[in-house]
Amino acid sequence: MDTAGFVDGEWIDSNDALDDVNPSDTSDVVGRFGCATADDARNAVVAARQSLAAWSQSTTQARSDLLARVSAELIARKEEIGELVSREAGKTRAEGMGEVVRAAQIFQFFSGEAVRYGGENLPSVRPGIGIQISRDAVGVVSIITPWNFPVAILAWKIAPALAFGNTVVVKPSEHTPAVAFELVRILQRHGAPRGVVNLVNGPGAVLGDALTTDVDAISFTGSVPTGRRLARAAAERMIRIQLEMGGKNPLVVLDDADLSVAVDCALNGSFFSAGQRCTASSRLIVQKGIHDAFVKALLARMKSMRIGNALDKGTDIGPVINQSQLDKIAGYLKIAADEGASVEGGRRLEASTPGFYLEPALLVGSHNGMRSAREEIFGPVASVIEVANYDEALDVANDTEFGLSSGICTTSLRSANHFRLNVRSGLTMINLPTAGLDYHVPFGGTKGSSYGPREQGGYAVDFYTTTKTAYVGY
Numbered sequence: 001m002d003t004a005g006f007v008d009g010e011w012i013d014s015n016d017a018l019d020d021v022n023p024s025d026t027s028d029v030v031g032r033f034g035c036a037t038a039d040d041a042r043n044a045v046v047a048a049r050q051s052l053a054a055w056s057q058s059t060t061q062a063r064s065d066l067l068a069r070v071s072a073e074l075i076a077r078k079e080e081i082g083e084l085v086s087r088e089a090g091k092t093r094a095e096g097m098g099e100v101v102r103a104a105q106i107f108q109f110f111s112g113e114a115v116r117y118g119g120e121n122l123p124s125v126r127p128g129i130g131i132q133i134s135r136d137a138v139g140v141v142s143i144i145t146p147w148n149f150p151v152a153i154l155a156w157k158i159a160p161a162l163a164f165g166n167t168v169v170v171k172p173s174e175h176t177p178a179v180a181f182e183l184v185r186i187l188q189r190h191g192a193p194r195g196v197v198n199l200v201n202g203p204g205a206v207l208g209d210a211l212t213t214d215v216d217a218i219s220f221t222g223s224v225p226t227g228r229r230l231a232r233a234a235a236e237r238m239i240r241i242q243l244e245m246g247g248k249n250p251l252v253v254l255d256d257a258d259l260s261v262a263v264d265c266a267l268n269g270s271f272f273s274a275g276q277r278c279t280a281s282s283r284l285i286v287q288k289g290i291h292d293a294f295v296k297a298l299l300a301r302m303k304s305m306r307i308g309n310a311l312d313k314g315t316d317i318g319p320v321i322n323q324s325q326l327d328k329i330a331g332y333l334k335i336a337a338d339e340g341a342s343v344e345g346g347r348r349l350e351a352s353t354p355g356f357y358l359e360p361a362l363l364v365g366s367h368n369g370m371r372s373a374r375e376e377i378f379g380p381v382a383s384v385i386e387v388a389n390y391d392e393a394l395d396v397a398n399d400t401e402f403g404l405s406s407g408i409c410t411t412s413l414r415s416a417n418h419f420r421l422n423v424r425s426g427l428t429m430i431n432l433p434t435a436g437l438d439y440h441v442p443f444g445g446t447k448g449s450s451y452g453p454r455e456q457g458g459y460a461v462d463f464y465t466t467t468k469t470a471y472v473g474y
């Protein structure tokens with residue numbers, strides 16, 4: 001029997017289990033985790049419902065203290081838990097530890113928000129009446145997360161949910177459950193009351209229906225098809241939903257860019273974390289005057305990257321997550337070649353241990369109509385699209401169904417400002433990689449990338465609370 005979840009303060013087991021395999025070394029099984037059943041998920045929702053009244057009426061100090069203790073433990077154990085993240089997600093040590101530190105910072109931030117949030121007092125437009133606007137917890141929140149940031153995404157959903165008095169049922173990615181179990185253990189150890197935090201592990205197809213029934217809100221990060229399915233369920237049940245999905249993020253490089261800044265931005269944004277970030281730069285839109293020098297310099301830098309076991313010292317880029325992702329990327333490289341792009345790199349690599357290693361690939365000579373430039377690949381792959389001028393660059397940048405992040409490399413204040421104001425994305429970066437964010441400001445996109453209120457920072461309160469407007473006669 002393997003642990004399949006945490007429901008109503010008890011660990012639950014299952015005979016049916018999946019191996020959590022290290023993508024850097026397929027002989028390293030990080031853990032074996034059971035698959036919860038739909039009944040387990042329903043029980044988790046019931047437990048979260050039963051604990052809601054007490055938790056939502058607990059003092060804000062109690063909630064703040066819990067989140068602060070979780071933050072402190074994450075910081076104290078950042079190397080150990082960071083290594084776990086690196087093992088199960090194939091991230092370099094710096095990336096794994098950085099993600100744990102980020103999770104700790106988020107818990108710390110919402111520890112403060114728990115005692116800071118509030119409402120408003122306004123005069124009525126009518127005589128003898130005052131108005132008080134207060135914020136209540138939304139209720140039971142289902143939290144469904146992907147494998148690419150196995151602890152940070154959980155943190156940026158669980159921490160605000162708890163800070164504002166909600167109870168949660170968490171379903172981490174079945175590909176990276178180990179750190180999710182660890183986080184729940186930490187929450188339990190530091191006093192999360194029974195039923196306030198529940199976890200069910202396993203495939204979404206089995207658990208999805210139970211996770212969208214009898215809950216008050218759903219916060220999801222993952223693929224567009226799953227997001228759409230959840231949005232339909234939420235509309236049917238008229239519950240609140242927040243979706244963070246794909247991207248096809250453009251990085252524009254103008255002739256007047258500082259070449260080394262542009263190459264750094266592209267290298268980091270397109271290839272670090274093996275391109276498995278929803279904010280990755282997957283379209284490099286390059287003006288013709290700088291195009292050849294940019295491609296040459298970027299290819300040279302790509303060749304100097306060390307791709308290998310994520311835990312080895314000196315590794316810059318780890319493996320992709322699993323065989324099916326590797327196959328999907330290989331399929332897109334073939335599509336790109338068939339569409340007429342020149343595929344530079346993209347070879348399957350061997351490393352010190354058996355894993356899913358792929359050389360970063362640049363699709364030179366792409367145009368924005370190609371499937372490889374329109375569909376999210378989610379790997380270390382970027383299309384290079386040559387454009388004549390800034391106006392064309394902006395048009396190409398906006399010609400996508402997505403709108404999460406974007407960036408521009410330029411030394412022109414006018415172009416930078418125009419781009420910031422006119423690009424259609426929820427995040428935009430000037431002379432910085434399209435990926436790499438702070439935790440105290442809103443995160444989210446436009447168009448097909450996101451749906452519902454923003455996540456993170458002070459704006460998270462809008463999703464995790466509902467306002468009540470009280471009219472008080474004097």
Ligand code: ADP
Nearest residue numbers: 145146172173174203204205208221222223226
């Ligand atoms: P990814 O390609 O990032 O794995 P998915 O959307 O498949 O994207 O997965 C993101 C999360 O959504 C995972 O936790 C997964 O188990 C879950 N999931 C997948 N299908 C469903 C579903 N039908 N209902 C609910 N959750 C699902």
